[in-house]
Amino acid sequence: MRRNTFTHLGAAGVNLETGSQGSQVVGNRFEDISSTGIQVGGTMKVDHHPDDPRQIVKNNTVSNNRVARVAVEHADTVGIFIGYTTHTTVAHNEVFDLPYTGISVGWGWGLFDAGGNSTYPGNLGLPVYDTPTTSRDNQIRDNRIFDVMKTLRDGGGIYALSAQPGTQISGNYIDRVHDGFGGLYPDEGSAYQEWTDNVVQDVPAWLHIWTPSIHDLVVADNYTNEPFMRNNGTNITMKNNTVVQNGEWPARACRIAANSGLEPDYADLLSPSDAAPELCPSGA
Template sequence: MPEIRFFVSLDGQDDWPGTADRPFATPHAAQEAVRSLTHGMTGDIVVTFTAGVHRLARPLAFDESQGDSGANGYRVIYQPHGYGTPEQAEVELSGGREITGWSAGGDGVWTAPAGDLAPRRLTVGGRPATRAARAIGLPGNVTKTAAGYVTDSVEPRSWPDPSGLEFVYPGVYPWSEARIAVASISGDASSTTITMAQPAFDNARSLYDSKWYGAGGDGTWDGLAAPSVLENNVAFLTEPGTFAVSRTESGEHVLHYRPRAGEEIGKTIVVAPVLETLLSGHGVHDLVLRGFTFADAAWTGPTRTGGYLHYHGNARYEDGEFQKIDLGEDVGYVHVPAEPVQLPANVSVTSASRVVVEDNHFTRLGAGGLLIEGGTDVEIRGCVFDEISGSGIAVHTSTRVSIEDNLVHHVGTEYRGSPAVLVVESAETILAHNEIHDVPHNGIVVTGGERAKGTQVVSNLVERSMGKLMDGGGIYLSAPQGSSFAGGAMVRGNVIRDVLTSYNFGLYADYGAAWITFLGNIVHGADTPIVLQVGPPMENVAFVGNFWDVRPDGYDAPPETVTVAANTVLPKETFAEAVRADPAGADILARAGRRGLKR
């Protein structure tokens, strides 16, 4: 039988039948109609949205037990009107709320009541606004104390309403950035005492307890010695396009915004994110989500816990014990969370199978973009991820997930240790023909473990990674990836350009990496293309047929089971021309990045 269609329009009504001439008003009403039919499907069910911003009053939750899956070999498809044609409608599923009631002060700053909202992100005229910041840290001579900081400057006492103030610590570990809230500011005529939120500050002091001997000296390192950046105070509202939230009165917060040129009160729309989940799926199968923009979602985790204590990748500390990791007497030690917590995503699908997420735009999101956890046979293709506080794509403990032809850029805008694409202990994952650029840390991260095997990282283009933090690379793999070269990870035909911060690597096999083949990749503009000495040491790793612009340290004496052979070093100054002149290099360049798109 032919497919069944339902329609959703901003001009519709939820008590209508959902036909083209009498559409539903909300996706939730369409979902209920779909649920009544899936048990007896004889064709696909397609839900079509007309153009516009559909503001979600609550998350769109798909659940197998509620009848949200396709059945009998057919699929449930959600898409815009005219999907795949030049007339495709622009449809946004938004978790935001428009802020109204603006007034302008004598200094040009707009203010509006925000109720109990304390947004960490803001969208003004369709563009992201950023939190007001002081990028030169605390003034004066600063001393860290058990409870916070003391400075001989009295300036901080002039900052109004410190309750929303947050300190940022880039490089608290070289690969980490912490955020901790301020509890109070006090002082006398000659000094200021800053008390930090607890238990976040005590937990940070335990987590970031480390020694580093590699650079010589006594290994002393205190990433919490003083914050480098201060955020969210009205005193820092100096730049157009920035905002701060005053929280002096509970439930009567005030939003302050310094407008950009051309923005006008009453005409420029300001949206604050409200929902923390736009869309979730649990146990669903044979479901297709395509052609949407997912936008304006929040995450209030740092506000609830007093900070964001990042460790590595998407992992952070919230509570529990700490583990001391000894890196060797010549290197030092670090502490890690015994039970790390992963950053959530504003769109997530768990325990799902045969799900397609295609041609969507994930933007202006306060957590991660998309999370697949415990999934099987999931496809993520042709999507764009940008202006996201955390990672673009994260895949955990899944099997046969394909991530292909996606564009990920300007993510990790708030949680800068977040990889653009993260794969955690997942089997037979394919990451192919994606483009990643302008990200603060790693481009692609694949962590191994008992479940990890058969990962393919093929023909991706990674440019300008490691923009903020150190000790990472364009493509990073850690721990064993399976149990043999035949079933291990294959990293082939990728192009990595311009790995920006110091102490970085184009291709980084770290922390006991094993059973990985790096074959026919191009690395240009990294500190060094690969690293051969890591702790714990790598084993059974092969670097063969790659092109790079500097000879790696230890090339002639790699670890016993590590193969480094048939790689080509080309002059750094003329590398781009030289690699194009080489037939193998030209072939790698031609294949890397999104297919069907001019680069």
Template sequence: MKMRIQDLLVFAALLWRDVAAADIYVSSSGSDTNDGSASSSPIKSIAAAQKAVRNQLKRSSTENVTVHLAPGVYLLSEPLRLTDQDSAKSASVKWIGPGALLSGGLEVTGWTAGSQGIYSASVPVGTKSRNLYVNGQAANFARRKVSNRKDFTYTSSGIKWTNAALDWISSTAGISGAEIRFINSFTDRYSPIASAKTRELVMKQNAWYNNNWGYDHVAKPNADFGVWVQNALALLSDGGQFFLDSAAGKVYYKPLAGENMATAKTYLGVLETLVAVGGTYDNPAHDITFQGVSFAHTTWNAVSDIGYVDQQTGGYICENKTYTPSNFESVRPWWCQMPSAIQISAAKNVIFSGGNYTQLGAGGIGIGNDPNAHLSGVGLGASYVSIQDGYFSQIMGNSITAGGIRPDAHHPPDNRMINSRIDISNNIFYNVSTLYSSTVPIFVSYVQYSTVSHNDIDTTPYSGICLGYGWGSNDAGGSSEYVNRGLYKYQPQYSTPTISQNNALDGNLIHRYGYGHTDLGALYTLSKSPSTYVSNNYAFDSSGYGTYTDEGSNSYIISGNVLMSSGIWSAVNGANTGNNTYTNNYYRNGA
């Protein structure tokens, strides 16, 4: 651990040099005709503030620059993209703003009461969004639960049934263009509906084909946590539900008890990304800090078109095609990652400190993710990145995702792609993974010399913290399980180890986890990660496992944990899982 402390001290020294400084002032009530050089003449927009920063860096690239954001809501018309051009040559750029909120939303006003307690408001025709936020809370889709999914017969083209109690499905107005959500053991799948016939739904391809492929899929779930038909106006019946009619430019919402739509603050998430920090491997973005700034109101629209072919923890089949050959393993190396509202890749010495991260329609913060999950198209390559002292709630996907899942993430051809020295500490996570429930508060895949410490995780439907990926298939020598499945017909059976090593999950508090799925743990690991510590964590108030060393978990030191949930304290599963050291753990339920 001495190496990590020294690294953090070097990190801090790099960011807080004692050099000359310049200040830029921004206020949502300011004007972009101002120069922002004083608090009495602030710039209004974030875009103009970025331009002012770049102009200052052209004058002097050796001065610290501080952007002071006054309290208020800053509605972004496009993502803030920070590259090496937004980085000082030998100093730092800080965006400081306690009380400032960067929003990717469209504020919705002028609500009018209609029949059955449903309100409506006008928005620009063509507005696309899957997320409405009312008074800081995410609304549900207009939806109705299917009483028993076993009444369905699954075909290559869709769903059929004979039980007359389900006839409401095909007779629902607007059912063509709606979707079905299936929550299973460790997946949460969405499939769009193409059309309806008598006691039959024809599902949109290729989402339907791909959602009935692999493991824990629609037709053969390992566990059943419910099926909903959703996203049609005719299904809007309960308080807290909404429907967006994009073609008509109208959004509908039924208030919860006590909500006053005359005073409610409502936003449709319209941007998918708020901030993208990233340059290139030759010229990375660097020495950038956000302190006390909050982020909210994003969406993720791809699901409406191609569904969500979930493979857990934000990995999904993203290509809208039928795969040939029809071996599920042929696509495993090429899954995509759910994008995050804040994206950091090809970057070093980046800090996000304090602030709130709420009402975000996909992931929260993505660090060193694959290129498909970064706005610039350049992924991985994140080092000395710190996420600290933040509050995360109402995040629809993973709150924080560190690392990628494709081949370049675990066996990079260029060492500059390696994700290393990432620190996720002292954050609070409450009621997260609320729309894509098989995601987690903190997911760390292929990284090294990184630490997840002293975070408080409260109320999440799946695992608490996940470390590792690949189910052992990408480790040196491969996995006998994946030899049998045929994976190595489609990717190398590597002879060298992945980059994962020397990481730590230390001193985290995890409670009320795993209420919406099975096959999970407070502390979940996959694949080999030498000299990695899982230590001094406290987990309770769940029926899930305490530690869960799943396929290929190897060379971990699991020590000093207090595991008080009712599930088995230490679950072990899969080929090549072993060589793990357990010492001084205190637990409630033995194996």
């Protein structure tokens, strides 16, 4: 689906449910929606451990969409939600003015990963699987996310849950997380992901890894003007992350920010009042 407007809706704008494969959500406007703007994949057993491979949500693309002022009535929903999916690409979207998280990927707090999450208080009575979920090889890249977490707290610019082998969160520009726990927030059970080449500005913490159940992540080559962060995870590789002083952003950070958000062919989706932030107005 391309070049549509989704507005004044009482539920999600677009929902790609169980078995959705090879779909494209490209170049649309989402605004004034009660719940999530775009949802790909669900959170039930049929999603994380399907009996039939045709039920897997895979090979879907969400790109160059403008998602603004959604979650109007259900403030705990998000701009773009990715549940249990394989090879979902979320790229070059503009996500802003939200009460809660901008982009969320993964689900389950590690409870349905192979071996489960024995430290999570909600695990009693749940089945323990010996096989991984369908969450893997997702790409969350080159998105521009700003003015989020305006109402609620336990969220961030980009939020993740559970093991997602091969998943990469890269090239995103996050600006003005008003409350919340972090610009980059891998939560319970997040594992086997790479968080690289992101630019994070004006946030409570640029990174929030708060518990040992978060493990085997690579966090590298990110840029921020906020020195505060948490890393209480297990086997977290941290390297070449830069804290910028006095607004002197390196040229590479400027390029990442300039490349984020809508690509030129979709710039007309932005309204004059959207005020997308520029990290380096001089074009450094």
